[in-house]
Amino acid sequence: MKKLFDELSYKISKATTKQYSTSFSLGILALSPKIRNSIYAIYGYVRLADEIVDSFHGFDKQKLLSRFRDETLLALEEKISLNPILQSFQETVHQYQINYQLINQFLRSMEMDLHKIDYDSDLYKEYILGSAEVVGLMCLQVFVDGNRDEFEKLKPFAMTLGSAFQKVNFLRDMKDDYYVLGRTYFPNVDITDFDQTVKSNIEQEIQSEFAEALEGIKKLPRSSRFGVYLAYRYYVSLFNKIKKTSPSKMINQRIRISNSRKISLMMGCYVEYKFSI
Numbered sequence: 349m350k351k352l353f354d355e356l357s358y359k360i361s362k363a364t365t366k367q368y369s370t371s372f373s374l375g376i377l378a379l380s381p382k383i384r385n386s387i388y389a390i391y392g393y394v395r396l397a398d399e400i401v402d403s404f405h406g407f408d409k410q411k412l413l414s415r416f417r418d419e420t421l422l423a424l425e426e427k428i429s430l431n432p433i434l435q436s437f438q439e440t441v442h443q444y445q446i447n448y449q450l451i452n453q454f455l456r457s458m459e460m461d462l463h464k465i466d467y468d469s470d471l472y473k474e475y476i477l478g479s480a481e482v483v484g485l486m487c488l489q490v491f492v493d494g495n496r497d498e499f500e501k502l503k504p505f506a507m508t509l510g511s512a513f514q515k516v517n518f519l520r521d522m523k524d525d526y527y528v529l530g531r532t533y534f535p536n537v538d539i540t541d542f543d544q545t546v547k548s549n550i551e552q553e554i555q556s557e558f559a560e561a562l563e564g565i566k567k568l569p570r571s572s573r574f575g576v577y578l579a580y581r582y583y584v585s586l587f588n589k590i591k592k593t594s595p596s597k598m599i600n601q602r603i604r605i606s607n608s609r610k611i612s613l614m615m616g617c618y619v620e621y622k623f624s625i
Contacts, residue, residue: 353432354436357436358388358436361388365391369395371582375578375582376388379571383490383572385440386440386443387490388436392433392436393433393436393437397455397458401461402529419431420434420451424442444490446486457477457479458479460478467533467535468536471535475533482510484513485499485507491568491571491572491576492569501567508561509558509561511557512557512558513579513583515553516554516583519547519590520590522599523601524602526539534546534550542598542599547598555587558587561580577617578613578617581613581617582605582613586603590603
């Protein structure tokens with residue numbers, strides 16, 4: 349029965365999420381059970397594309413990503429895929445009427461990662477839109493159960509939160525992005541001359557976005573509010589650690605939050621959440 353394959357597909361998306369991200373796995377556990385599988389499906393899909401551009405060295409990444417795009421479009425058209433991650437993703441897209449344009453924008457940013465780009469302000473914004481903001485919008489479609497009015501009301505906040513998360517990722521991954529993948533995302537920034545002034549300017553942007561995004565989190569449905577708040581608090585914790593790290597250390601080591609700290613943060617967050625939101 350197809351039901352068995354659907355169940356397997358969601359289990360594989362869940363396993364993919366747990367394998368690659370402890371923090372997002374914990375956040376998803378804090379969502380209502382009825383929407384967890386769909387968020388696993390979205391994360392599994394974007395993770396697969398990320399792996400193509402970030403990890404599959406020695407293979408034709410352009411060809412693999414192009415094939416992945418074609419398989420995505422075919423799965424959406426036929427409403428079936430033998431790739432379990434694509435299967436769970438297309439089911440989620442159709443169930444919550446996720447706009448195909450969000451998927452195209454995401455794949456466009458993945459395509460950008462295949463090329464060495466000197467990012468200016470416009471390209472920087474375009475990359476963040478596709479790599480992070482639209483992923484937040486896909487999740488928002490699930491959170492509001494496809495309600496278009498609620499989606500439009502919360503859309504700016506979801507985009508701002510996705511932007512803040514991605515900029516924290518850029519700072520956290522600066523060493524590997526530059527030395528391993530040859531990428532520099534921040535516009536008009538020379539990583540070899542990364543100093544406190546540049547770092548502080550980026551941090552001020554992120555701080556402002558976190559403050560705005562929190563107002564949106566407060567407006568989310570109860571089924572998703574705590575899970576998103578937990579992810580927010582994890583990233584704020586990571587951001588605070590980054591702020592305490594010198595620019596020279598930033599480009600020579602990856603800033604991390606230990607798994608034990610993540611679990612402790614989750615436990616402490618619940619009380620904080622009850623009083624704050």
